[in-house]
Amino acid sequence: GSLRLTGNIRAVAAAGSHVYAACGEAGLHIVNVSQPDTPALVQSFNSSGVAMDVAVTGSTLVLADGPQGLRFINIANPAVPALVGTLPTTGPAVALRISGSTAWVLDGFEGVLAVNMANPAAPTVLGRSEILPNGRALALLGQNVLLLDEQARLVVVNGATPSQPAVLARLQLPAPATTLAASGSQTYAGAGAAGVLVLNLANPAAPTVATTLDTAGTAAGMAINASTAYVADGLSGVQVLSLANPLAPVLLFTHVTGLRARDTALVGDLAVVAAGEQGVQVYSLTNPAAPAL
Numbered sequence: 001g002s003l004r005l006t007g008n009i010r011a012v013a014a015a016g017s018h019v020y021a022a023c024g025e026a027g028l029h030i031v032n033v034s035q036p037d038t039p040a041l042v043q044s045f046n047s048s049g050v051a052m053d054v055a056v057t058g059s060t061l062v063l064a065d066g067p068q069g070l071r072f073i074n075i076a077n078p079a080v081p082a083l084v085g086t087l088p089t090t091g092p093a094v095a096l097r098i099s100g101s102t103a104w105v106l107d108g109f110e111g112v113l114a115v116n117m118a119n120p121a122a123p124t125v126l127g128r129s130e131i132l133p134n135g136r137a138l139a140l141l142g143q144n145v146l147l148l149d150e151q152a153r154l155v156v157v158n159g160a161t162p163s164q165p166a167v168l169a170r171l172q173l174p175a176p177a178t179t180l181a182a183s184g185s186q187t188y189a190g191a192g193a194a195g196v197l198v199l200n201l202a203n204p205a206a207p208t209v210a211t212t213l214d215t216a217g218t219a220a221g222m223a224i225n226a227s228t229a230y231v232a233d234g235l236s237g238v239q240v241l242s243l244a245n246p247l248a249p250v251l252l253f254t255h256v257t258g259l260r261a262r263d264t265a266l267v268g269d270l271a272v273v274a275a276g277e278q279g280v281q282v283y284s285l286t287n288p289a290a291p292a293l
Helices: none
Strands: 011-015 018-022 028-032 040-045 053-057 060-064 070-074 082-087 093-099 102-107 111-116 124-129 135-141 144-149 153-158 166-172 179-183 186-190 196-200 208-213 222-225 228-232 238-242 250-255 263-267 270-274 280-284
Touching (some): 011 270, 060 093, 060 102, 093 135, 144 179, 186 228, 228 263
Antiparallel strands (some): 028 040, 053 060, 070 082, 093 102, 179 186, 186 196, 228 238, 238 250, 263 270
16 A cells, blocks of 8 residues: 655654654654555654654664754654654764664764663663764664765774774775665665665674675665665655575566655564655565565
8 A cells, every 4th residue: 555645754763653754844643554555644743853763672662853962762652652752963863774773874964872761761872973064864784883974985983882982994985875684794875777786784893795786776775684785766656676696686577656655664574664755655575576566
């Protein structure tokens, strides 16, 4: 099924039977996908900023709200989201990922922040590393934080001690990328018209570009389930990749969505595709290699 949402979807996250969509100036939308044929809008939350990214842990949702910093929202009842805490950032909060009680946040001016969210009502900054202005994307790989900037540079930060994040390595990529997805000792970067960049981080201190997979469209957000990746590929829909050999992904299937696919999220045996101003589509993964609307 499909559902139009107000705003421009920047990112999606999934938990339980719900999908949470960060929709820019339209804030946060919460969608129930328990009936995949008829996804339903449960509630919207006006964040007051520009919702850029979203992550969920337990009953807490963290929203990267652009110039308004971070929003910590209780979603124990998804129909009644409640703001419980905020944390201002110096620059726009662009991207985030959660590891345990630490939220790693990409600040558009300051670089990466480690935020203690053990008490979401009173989050605090544990540490920061001002090494990446104009950051675009963030991912976690083990204890390491991976960052991308607008100049197509990858920075690997050791986050073992959140109060003292330290740069391990830098790598110039062959093309600018806007998204990162980590799995095993590999990371996959959505590099627009250049396709998917496969980055080998077996040695995080010496990352390399293993290969590039040229997709038909503009590779953006992706979700990984075991040995299968689902890549939002712009007007070319969703590309399904086999990661049986993680360093040499193989195209299994192309699903043309009719929309400009921007991000993907997995909910059980469902894939949710975010399409900017065109809302979301929900696909069955009964056959993981061939999603069906």
